[in-house]
Amino acid sequence: MLNTILKYTGxxxxxxxxxxxxxxxxxxxxxxxxxxxxxxxxxxxxxxxSWLILILxxxxxxxxxxxxxxxxxxISATVFAGxxxxxxxxxxxxxxxxxQGDLPGLKAYxxxxxxxxxxxxxxxxxxxxxYLEVFRFEYFFRTLLxxxxxxxxxxxxxxxxxAIVIRR
Amino acid sequence: xxxxxxxxxxxxxxxxxxxxxxxxxxxLASKPNYHSIKLSKTLDATSAFVHExxxxxxxxFSLNEINEQLLSENRELRNAMQRIYRNSEISTxxxxxxIYKQQYIYIQARxxxxxxxxxxxxxxxxxxxxxxxxxxxxxxxxxxIVGIIVEVGRNYSLVMSALNLDFRLSARLSKNGYxxxxxxxxxxxxxxxxxxIPHHVDVSVGDIVETTGYSAVFPxxxxxxxxxxxxxxxxxxxxxxxxxxxxxRKLNNVYVVVNLKKEEQLxxxxxxxxxx
Numbered sequence: 001m002l003n004t005i006l007k008y009t010g011x012x013x014x015x016x017x018x019x020x021x022x023x024x025x026x027x028x029x030x031x032x033x034x035x036x037x038x039x040x041x042x043x044x045x046x047x048x049x050s051w052l053i054l055i056l057x058x059x060x061x062x063x064x065x066x067x068x069x070x071x072x073x074x075i076s077a078t079v080f081a082g083x084x085x086x087x088x089x090x091x092x093x094x095x096x097x098x099x100q101g102d103l104p105g106l107k108a109y110x111x112x113x114x115x116x117x118x119x120x121x122x123x124x125x126x127x128x129x130x131y132l133e134v135f136r137f138e139y140f141f142r143t144l145l146x147x148x149x150x151x152x153x154x155x156x157x158x159x160x161x162x163a164i165v166i167r168r
Numbered sequence: 169x170x171x172x173x174x175x176x177x178x179x180x181x182x183x184x185x186x187x188x189x190x191x192x193x194x195x196l197a198s199k200p201n202y203h204s205i206k207l208s209k210t211l212d213a214t215s216a217f218v219h220e221x222x223x224x225x226x227x228x229f230s231l232n233e234i235n236e237q238l239l240s241e242n243r244e245l246r247n248a249m250q251r252i253y254r255n256s257e258i259s260t261x262x263x264x265x266x267i268y269k270q271q272y273i274y275i276q277a278r279x280x281x282x283x284x285x286x287x288x289x290x291x292x293x294x295x296x297x298x299x300x301x302x303x304x305x306x307x308x309x310x311x312x313i314v315g316i317i318v319e320v321g322r323n324y325s326l327v328m329s330a331l332n333l334d335f336r337l338s339a340r341l342s343k344n345g346y347x348x349x350x351x352x353x354x355x356x357x358x359x360x361x362x363x364x365i366p367h368h369v370d371v372s373v374g375d376i377v378e379t380t381g382y383s384a385v386f387p388x389x390x391x392x393x394x395x396x397x398x399x400x401x402x403x404x405x406x407x408x409x410x411x412x413x414x415x416x417r418k419l420n421n422v423y424v425v426v427n428l429k430k431e432e433q434l435x436x437x438x439x440x441x442x443x444x
Binding site for chain 2 (some may be wrong): 024032033050052054055057058061065068070071072073075076079080083086130132133134136139142
């Protein structure tokens with residue numbers, strides 16, 4: 001138990017650091033803003049209860065908000081993503097169901113399963129985030145383009161991070 | 169009682185979700201966004217400190233460019249001085265008239281944190297209340313406008329960059345004085361949109377756009393940029409794209425503009441509005 005907590009604390013700090021030091025400095029005409037910190041919520045164990053996920057989502061969003069200046073923005077998007085997680089896991093579950101003690105990572109149930117799982121959650125997270133950030137319908141399609149492009153890059157970076165950094 | 173427990177078991181996470189989202193929206197709606205000052209002073213100090221250190225290191229790489237900027241600004245200033253000297257040679261005059269009292273003071277500051285990739289971009293400066301920076305002051309760079317101070321801490325202040333969907337500024341064409349309203353549409357970090365310039369006005373590509381000074385925030389005549397393209401939209405007004413003269417990506421040295429007569433102007437304006 002303590003081991004798990006330590007492991008996730010390490011993961012949390014690592015992801016926040018990558019987000020703040022690397023990802024926030026990507027300046028590609030404002031259309032590509034990957035938010036990879038969401039991987040923390042995605043990687044929580046299968047048996048984590050939904051209220052725990054919600055609380056952790058809140059804390060993650062709060063920490064990211066502290067570094068970005070728009071208080072509440074990342075909280076709402078991340079809490080929404082955390083809320084969706086159990087439903088999405090249900091939706092994409094393999095025939096034999098999930099095994100206890102597994103992590104919903106890249107190696108758990110194959111590449112296709114992982115891609116579908118993170119793609120759905122990252123998309124909804126970015127959708128909430130970017131529309132809340134703009135908070136007007138004026139630039140609807142441009143915002144949608146930002147959502148799609150950023151989702152693509154976030155998923156790409158998440159896979160890279162999964163493949164290189166976290167070998168568990 | 170059991171029903172209540174069952175209900176909580178079933179919908180507890182939905183209730184928690186709604187509660188957390190409510191908190192998030194409350195935070196989102198409570199303006200000024202200076203996270204750090206309101207919520208955690210220590211974190212602000214550390215993050216600004218880290219940014220400043222990083223900035224300090226990366227500064228050396230752009231020293232050439234910064235020098236270039238400052239040199240060209242110096243040149244402009246020398247030119248302006250030259251004109252003044254020549255005038256005073258023709259007729260020496262000493263001024264005690266209140267008209268000639270100094271209206272603006274410039275405080276030099278450095279951008280220690282800056283973003284251009286969001287829809288609402290903010291810049292952190294390394295000067296705060298202790299250096300005389302206050303809310304609603306204008307910020308300019310060596311090349312043109314930068315933004316407006318929205319929050320101040322003791323040693324740092326937060327600037328709403330011109331690259332922010334909430335940014336509004338009145339600006340005019342320097343050649344004929346027609347003014348319109350300047351906004352950013354969130355698409356291109358090198359261009360702002362100038363609207364409300366009527367059709368009959370003579371507009372051409374390359375015209376200089378500058379601030380008006382109507383708002384008591386920006387001094388008159390600070391460069392915004394040049395017109396890069398314009399379009400006759402459906403209504404009675406032009407759609408004008410202004411190429412910014414300030415390079416927001418490379419922002420470094422900026423000036424906070426203190427308007428010494430702002431109080432007086434605002435007082436007068438509210439007085440007039442009050443009697444109407």
